[in-house]
Amino acid sequence: MPEKKLKIVLIGQPNCGKSTLFNHLVGFKARISNLPGTTVQIERGEFKRGGKLFEIIDLPGIYSLTQGDEAENRTLKFLLEEDYDLMVNILDASMLSRGLELTLQLLKLGKPMVLVLNMVDEANRKGIHIDVKKLEKILNIPVIPAIASRGIGIKELFDVIENSNFKTSCFLKDLPGNILKEVQKIKTILSECIAHKSECTLFFFATKILGGEMAPWDVISEERCLDRINTQISESRRVFEKEFSMEPEDVIHALRHHTAMTIAEKVVTFKRKKSYSIDERIDQIVMHPFLGYIVMAFVYLGLFYLVFKIGSMVEGYFTKPFELLYSQKTGLAFSLWNSFIDGLSGGIGIVFPYLLPLMFFISLLEDIGYIPRAAYLMDTIMHRFGLHGKSVVPLLLGYGCNVPAITATRIIEEERNRILTALLVPFIPCSARLTVLLAISNKFLGPLFAVGVLLINLLVVGIVGKLLTLLKKEDSPGIVLEIPSYRTPSLKITLSKTWLHAKEFLFIAWPMLIAGSMVLGAIQFYGIEQIINSILYPFTSGLLGLPDKVGVTLLFGILRKELTLIMLQTAMGTPLSGLKNVMSNAQLATFVVFSVFYIPCIATLAAIYREFNKKVMFYSILLSTTVATILALLTRLLYSWL
Amino acid sequence: MTLFDAQVGARLRVIQIAGGRGVRARLFAMGLNPGDYIRIIQIAPFRGTFFIENLSNGSKFAIGRGIARKIIVEYA
Ligand SMILES: Nc1nc2c(ncn2[C@@H]2O[C@H](COP(=O)(O)OP(=O)(O)O)[C@@H](O)[C@H]2O)c(=O)[nH]1
Ligand SMILES: [Mg+2]
Numbered sequence: 001m002p003e004k005k006l007k008i009v010l011i012g013q014p015n016c017g018k019s020t021l022f023n024h025l026v027g028f029k030a031r032i033s034n035l036p037g038t039t040v041q042i043e044r045g046e047f048k049r050g051g052k053l054f055e056i057i058d059l060p061g062i063y064s065l066t067q068g069d070e071a072e073n074r075t076l077k078f079l080l081e082e083d084y085d086l087m088v089n090i091l092d093a094s095m096l097s098r099g100l101e102l103t104l105q106l107l108k109l110g111k112p113m114v115l116v117l118n119m120v121d122e123a124n125r126k127g128i129h130i131d132v133k134k135l136e137k138i139l140n141i142p143v144i145p146a147i148a149s150r151g152i153g154i155k156e157l158f159d160v161i162e163n164s165n166f167k168t169s170c171f172l173k174d175l176p177g178n179i180l181k182e183v184q185k186i187k188t189i190l191s192e193c194i195a196h197k198s199e200c201t202l203f204f205f206a207t208k209i210l211g212g213e214m215a216p217w218d219v220i221s222e223e224r225c226l227d228r229i230n231t232q233i234s235e236s237r238r239v240f241e242k243e244f245s246m247e248p249e250d251v252i253h254a255l256r257h258h259t260a261m262t263i264a265e266k267v268v269t270f271k272r273k274k275s276y277s278i279d280e281r282i283d284q285i286v287m288h289p290f291l292g293y294i295v296m297a298f299v300y301l302g303l304f305y306l307v308f309k310i311g312s313m314v315e316g317y318f319t320k321p322f323e324l325l326y327s328q329k330t331g332l333a334f335s336l337w338n339s340f341i342d343g344l345s346g347g348i349g350i351v352f353p354y355l356l357p358l359m360f361f362i363s364l365l366e367d368i369g370y371i372p373r374a375a376y377l378m379d380t381i382m383h384r385f386g387l388h389g390k391s392v393v394p395l396l397l398g399y400g401c402n403v404p405a406i407t408a409t410r411i412i413e414e415e416r417n418r419i420l421t422a423l424l425v426p427f428i429p430c431s432a433r434l435t436v437l438l439a440i441s442n443k444f445l446g447p448l449f450a451v452g453v454l455l456i457n458l459l460v461v462g463i464v465g466k467l468l469t470l471l472k473k474e475d476s477p478g479i480v481l482e483i484p485s486y487r488t489p490s491l492k493i494t495l496s497k498t499w500l501h502a503k504e505f506l507f508i509a510w511p512m513l514i515a516g517s518m519v520l521g522a523i524q525f526y527g528i529e530q531i532i533n534s535i536l537y538p539f540t541s542g543l544l545g546l547p548d549k550v551g552v553t554l555l556f557g558i559l560r561k562e563l564t565l566i567m568l569q570t571a572m573g574t575p576l577s578g579l580k581n582v583m584s585n586a587q588l589a590t591f592v593v594f595s596v597f598y599i600p601c602i603a604t605l606a607a608i609y610r611e612f613n614k615k616v617m618f619y620s621i622l623l624s625t626t627v628a629t630i631l632a633l634l635t636r637l638l639y640s641w642l
Numbered sequence: 643m644t645l646f647d648a649q650v651g652a653r654l655r656v657i658q659i660a661g662g663r664g665v666r667a668r669l670f671a672m673g674l675n676p677g678d679y680i681r682i683i684q685i686a687p688f689r690g691t692f693f694i695e696n697l698s699n700g701s702k703f704a705i706g707r708g709i710a711r712k713i714i715v716e717y718a
Binding site: 063064066094095096097098101102126212213249250253254257283287288289290372375376377379380383388413478479480481482483484485 | 663664665666667668669670671672673675676683684685686687688690691693698699700701702703704705706707708709
């Protein structure tokens with residue numbers, strides 16, 4: 001018989017340290033970032049403790065249990081519909097009152113709950129000291145103070161989880177008598193119409209229905225029940241209007257806000273420290289209406305430059321040894337062997353030296369808290385393009401990998417903006433494409449070429465964005481994005497994130513590169529590649545002026561973008577360093593530009609398909625190929641003028 | 643007056659958040675409530691996006707100017 005797992009869900013407001021805690025519980029697996037909305041996918045992990053098996057689920061951060069963006073809707077749906085044994089509510093202690101508003105809502109779900117007061121260090125830095133015992137007494141659930149980033153409080157949480165004498169508390173104190181009475185009436189009808197829900201959950205439904213946040217037909221289907229509920233709602237709403245002259249949802253919210261503030265006041269002692277605001281001083285420059293943009297340019301160009309330098313420094317050491325392994329003999333076996341070496345050396349020698357530093361610096365940037373700031377700076381510009389700064393968050397994440405960037409579009413509320421952003425994401429060169437760009441610029445075309453492509457890339461995102469928004473005109477209400485405080489990145493977290501990517505590369509991408517390269521070797525040996533190349537000939541050679549041999553590499557590149565580079569060696573029958581003998585600079589440049597912009601890799605397409613539908617996926621293919629062709633043509637023309 | 647017309651750096655009190663249920667619920671949940679004291683830290687060029695601080699808990703937000711027009715404030 002399979003062991004019974006106890007299911008634990010982690011829930012909290014964005015950026016409260018949920019993923020950090022999750023990682024401590026299951027051993028570094030989830031993405032941690034200092035930007036709201038990083039966990040947009042539900043992550044699961046398991047751990048064993050005291051002979052028992054636990055499943056732990058990291059839900060996307062939500063500000064409250066009201067309907068909002070895609071991520072919030074999913075979390076709410078999960079909490080209401082799935083089965084679980086314990087809720088671990090994580091709360092940023094430096095923003096106690098705001099966090100408590102969510103806690104008060106969660107306490108109405110009628111599930112066992114534990115509260116983790118995270119970021120106690122941040123709170124203390126702000127002069128906030130919290131009386132944990134008192135808070136436990138008021139909320140009637142266990143409260144554990146913690147500093148997740150330093151692993152403090154984890155053991156105590158484990159202890160509570162392990163003992164599993166979970167406590168359910170149903171907190172209704174934030175509703176005064178006259179409102180409770182109305183909620184009660186709706187609840188009574190609900191309890192006659194819905195089976196298998198706790199008293200507390202029914203109260204929660206009743207409150208939401210009264211507040212207009214939930215439609216009665218979301219929870220009941222019977223016609224007769226619906227009629228009764230609707231009559232009761234109109235009656236209760238009239239009572240509200242008379243007593244408060246406010247909409248019910250505003251009344252309920254105001255009361256909850258008030259209750260949270262009162263609780264916070266009761267448990268907090270405030271020791272004013274001398275104002276400590278490094279953040280403020282940094283932001284005076286980083287968020288400055290003029291200097292901010294210069295800083296941003298420096299940050300991104302600096303990042304690419306560093307990766308460029310590091311990559312070129314170490315690359316030689318890796319690739320040289322492999323060049324001795326190539327066989328000069330002919331025959332299928334030798335041809336396969338040579339392409340095997342191509343894949344092997346391409347992966348370890350060319351991709352790794354660029355990919356690893358790139359991942360490292362990008363995670364560093366995410367952890368410090370720079371990305372939401374860049375989003376603020378870009379919002380003004382994006383607005384002219386009909387999108388808002390929230391779109392910048394997925395776009396900036398795209399430099400790492402397009403797949404999580406597509407998922408991250410869930411932080412955008414409006415469906416139209418989500419789709420437009422998802423169509424723009426593939427235009428951001430991910431680390432694989434940056435690797436192709438940096439490696440070839442490094443060897444043949446010079447750093448200025450790389451910078452040029454990156455700048456033109458931004459321009460393209462802007463122009464395509466503008467065109468897309470013209471096609472689908474609509475007013476977006478604008479950005480509301482929390483700007484978190486700066487955090488000193490933890491080396492452990494940054495390294496573990498980099499390692500996560502390295503692992504993905506070593507175990508998934510690298511074998512694929514080797515296999516792809518060998519398949520090409522075999523195809524070449526039997527002369528099949530000529531068929532593919534001749535089909536593509538009018539496009540590759542005719543239109544773009546590339547050697548006809550590259551056709552097949554571009555086709556394989558759709559699998560993984562690194563493949564274009566590695567297979568270029570196999571296809572042209574020369575190691576990377578020899579490429580200049582068989583391709584002109586104009587051809588190399590055209591090739592790189594086309595590789596950077598054409599069809600995103602299979603994984604990204606799958607992500608678009610999963611998040612949206614086939615139609616959006618085909619739009620993306622069509623759009624990216626068209627843009628890539630135009631840009632490649634322009635590159636060809638430009639080089640012929642030079 | 644609305645946040646859009648307020649001066650950078652001045653201490654402001656939120657009186658009311660006008661606008662649809664969506665915007666209001668969002669701002670409430672993110673911890674911007676009537677009665678809170680706030681301050682504009684910075685405005686992006688061309689009367690662009692607002693960077694504000696909620697003085698009651700130190701949280702900071704980027705807010706589009708359309709939304710800034712919906713936040714009714716007074717000098718405090
Ligand atoms: N100072 C401090 N920082 C923390 C603590 N816990 C997490 N962090 C940092 O807060 C940021 C957000 O953490 P993350 O786990 O991604 O939050 P999530 O959005 O809730 O999943 C990261 O930069 C963490 O390193 C803590 O207890 N104290
Ligand atoms: Mg997270």
